[in-house]
Amino acid sequence: MKTVWHLVMKELKTQDIRLFLLLPLPLIFFYAMLQPIFQTGAYTIVIVLMTYFLLAGNNHKQLDYKFDRIILSLPVTRHEMLLSKYAMVIVWYILAAIICNAIGTVYMLYYQMDIRLSSPMELALSLSAVLLIAGIYYPLYYLFDRKFLYINIFLFTVMFVAGPSISRSVPEIVVRFPLMLLPISVAVFALSFWFSFLIFQRARFS
């Protein structure tokens, strides 16, 4: 576990801070504009999009640096490396939630925009969505490697475009399935780890 911790810290320390600001500013502005129409749920979508952006952007950058090859040349097992990748999903999610709410607060206080910060239920919902998406993302990422960039762009575009309409149904989901989604997504996430591990075990790092 110590090694996984070091890997997580290494990922965080090597982040480009611009990644954290590039997307949320326009995204939150965009959703804030739409909020009067959709009423609520905007933050759920923004946090999910933001997490996905951090996750995919960071992994793509690492493909360029041949990061996996270097990490696996250090005293790190494949299992530990994969575990750190999955742990990073939670870290990205927490960061996205903090950043989005912080920027939302700035918009609210200084620009008098009508923004409501995310409720605990919305946070749970966005976490469920993040786990589900990451659960799909990682096996594909390890299966297709660099080619996955195009799927990545496609997935992000679909989420961005579908975001507003999905956010409309967020209140209904929260009311109807308050706590059901989270255990399901955790199970999918765990299954995804096992599946990724099978791929990762045979992977070649050149």
Added chain:
Amino acid sequence: MNVLELDNVSVTLGNFSLLHISFNLQRGTIAGLIGANGSGKTTLIRTIMDLYRRETGSIKLNGLDNIRDAKLFKEKIGFVYDENYFLENLTIEQNKNLIRPFYAKWDETLFSTLLEKFALERDKKVRHLSKGMKTKFSLAVALSHHADLLLLDEPTSGLDPVFRVELLEFIAQNIQDHPHMAVLFSTHITADLDRIASHIVYMRGGKIRLQMPKDDLFNRCTVIRGNRNAIGRIDGLKPIGLRHTGDTFECLIMEPLSAEFGDLEYIRYPRLRLEDIMYYLEREKAE
């Protein structure tokens, strides 16, 4: 005593395969891994590091298996690859701080000594280092955790001659000072191996075609040149890379030469270089 032991290692990568690789590396040896492009040198190094998973055989470092004991195995390896793997926008100190926690036996004093020896400044960003300085930094990292095996994959490619010689002398000195270590040094620049290698491992088409102490190799190898009419006289000597130019022929002989061949011209060590031997061995493939 063997530091590294490879026994019947095979791995397939698309159309290319490493086949039945077996060799041992003893303490205190510097083994030069040579071969043409695509012969499998880098694949072999990556297979040792488990970046490519072996399909058969075993790879052991002081008894530790490279898959089962992956962490301890890699703890005992210092590696220098052919390209920079440090983060360019971070300083030497910051890069070191990212790597250090992974090694249980990291020796900060030794690292500082090596930085000083290589005239590297801790607060200098990696992107501002020359290729030679980056290689020296890689070497400092590779040596700062008391590795038993140093894996060098084309470390001198792209370096100017002064840097190269400096680096080679340092590696040779290092193995003298730490006789428990061994070095596996893959390179295209065979002159580097003329200078420091004690053993030669020659690869071709994913197989090891030749492995022996460098001195034995030079003792056994002779290039013979002569008139085409005299070619029959070397028939029993298994000529390698036989080449005809006009009225003359030339080839490499790896058999002990007991008889005199009169008017034939012999080229032996030190006139004969590793590069020449590799040239004839490669020609054997072409034939």
